Amino acid sequence: MPELNLVLLGPPGSGKGTQGERLNDDLRLPYYATGDILRGAVRDATELGKSAKEYMDRGDLVPDEVIVGVIAERIDSEEAKDGFILDGFPRTTPQAEALDAKLVELGRAVTAVLLIDVADEEVVRRLGGRRTCEAEGHVYHVEFNPPKVEGVCDVDGSPLIVRDDDQPDVIRRRLDTYHEKTEPLVSYYEGKGVLKRVDGERDPAQVTEELRGLLGSLRS
Ligand code: ADP
Ligand code: ADP
Secondary structure (H helix, E strand, O other), rough: OOEEEEEEEOOOOOOOHHHHHHHHHHOOOEEHHEEEEEEEEEEOOOHHHHHHHHHHOOOOOOOOHHHHHHHHHHHHHHOOOOOEEEEOOOHHHHHHHHHHHHHHHHOOOOOOEEEOOOOHHHHHHHHEEEEEEOOOOEEEEEEOOOOOOOEOOOOOOOEEEEEOEEEEEEEEHHHHHHHHHHOHHHHHHOOOOOOOEEEHHHHHHHHHHHHHHHHHHHHO
16 A cells, blocks of 8 residues: 555644544554644653743744654654654644655655645634643534533543633734744645645534545545
8 A cells, every 4th residue: 555644734723633533543544743742742841842832832833943853753663654644744834844855865755735724713713612632632622523521531531621722812823823834835735736625614524524535536
């Protein structure tokens, strides 16, 4: 089977985590979500966490040099030899270039970039109601995707929390950061002929179906 080196791209709240979890169940590829990795590092108070926390709390990106090594190491690992799903990386042009350079070194390339398109107002609505599993980062929404028992993760029973950066002023800042720093990657990957765009403003199940269709055509 050909390898699948996938990137999920889209604004905060577009559904990358929600869809990534479902694709992950289908594809059985390692799933690397830099936001989850960084939040874990902050919780464990590692050096990575200490250098990332202040940026995350403000809704800014952590510096490229802090995150690039973290991802390069994972892509170079045995578990990722048949491919991977990246969620939240790359987020800047230098990060995309670093990813390309790492893949070239390994004789590989990005197979597809799945852009989940969602307008800013919808992002604000979604992030305002997001609840996140404290242990593993499983994602819910109080209205659009509620857990079976309020405040408790369906998957592992952990408490559901509101992320520090899901406060209205930080959400706005993250959106601005997305438009300024991350959106240029759309044309970067279009130029490489690997961008696939899906309409993210539909029911989560419909978005999953479209993504599955796209991935099916990549594999055949
Ligand atoms: P969301 O899922 O809402 O888009 P993430 O969980 O991916 O947010 O990221 C949370 C925060 O972690 C970001 O606002 C940023 O501070 C930091 N972060 C995550 N990935 C990266 C990255 N690739 N480069 C820089 N900062 C990142
Ligand atoms: P991202 O990882 O891109 O930041 P998430 O997957 O965490 O996005 O989704 C953000 C919020 O929006 C969560 O509360 C999630 O339950 C909700 N959500 C995700 N996809 C949809 C959708 N298609 N329609 C409505 N709400 C959604």
